């Protein structure tokens with residue numbers, strides 16, 4: 228059984244990893260569409276609004292910390308693809324440990340850039356794709372934010388696997404750059420501009436496809452989308468792709484430790 232797991236993980240190809248990233252685009256685009264149903268709803272983020280007994284922080288922080296605690300107990304963060312936003316003081320998993328195949332170098336565990344993702348999402352992304360305003364649906368708003376954050380975080384941290392597969396495919400090129408801790412060369416090695424261009428175009432197209440008003444008959448609001456396709460491709464261009472590459476580089480720098 229062990230040998231089988233080994234054979235499986237050695238067979239992970241760049242094509243398979245890219246297929247997963249493409250599939251994850253669907254989740255990200257849908258989660259943005261779902262969040263965009265609600266306006267900004269500022270009290271969700273205002274610590275003075277929540278005033279939850281025994282908790283200091285916003286409703287959003289309360290929601291995320293409590294949800295992560297439940298999910299940690301259910302084993303979510305045993306999965307190497309999952310990264311908590313508040314890793315400190317998480318309760319241990321209460322379920323039988325599932326033995327995930329060990330594909331990544333153990334140093335992968337020390338990489339979690341969710342703090343950066345959190346700041347990007349709330350400071351840059353969110354105000355750009357929701358309408359201003361307040362409809363008082365704060366609990367749902369917090370739930371939708373967490374869906375977006377988790378989907379984006381999973382995609383970006385998938386860079387660990389991307390980097391591992393690229394490293395295995397071209398070990399001879401990567402090793403000297405890793406020994407020299409040369410970020411510039413590593414960036415050049417792992418960058419595929421054509422793939423990045425295709426990703427940006429595809430997510431814009433997905434935003435148009437998933438976010439159109441579906442009507443019977445041929446009227447329809449052509450050109451009106453639930454989330455602006457340009458914002459989705461901008462999110463990828465400015466944040467998702469650069470941060471995925473950041474994770475790839477962070478991982479590769481530790482790959483020979």
Ligand SMILES: C=C(O[C@@H]1C=C(C(=O)O)C=C[C@H]1O)C(=O)O
Nearest residue numbers: 389417418419422423426468471
């Ligand atoms: C993820 C990859 O690595 C890099 C990052 C990309 C991305 O985030 O979409 C795309 C191409 C590469 O420059 C990949 O090669 O697929």
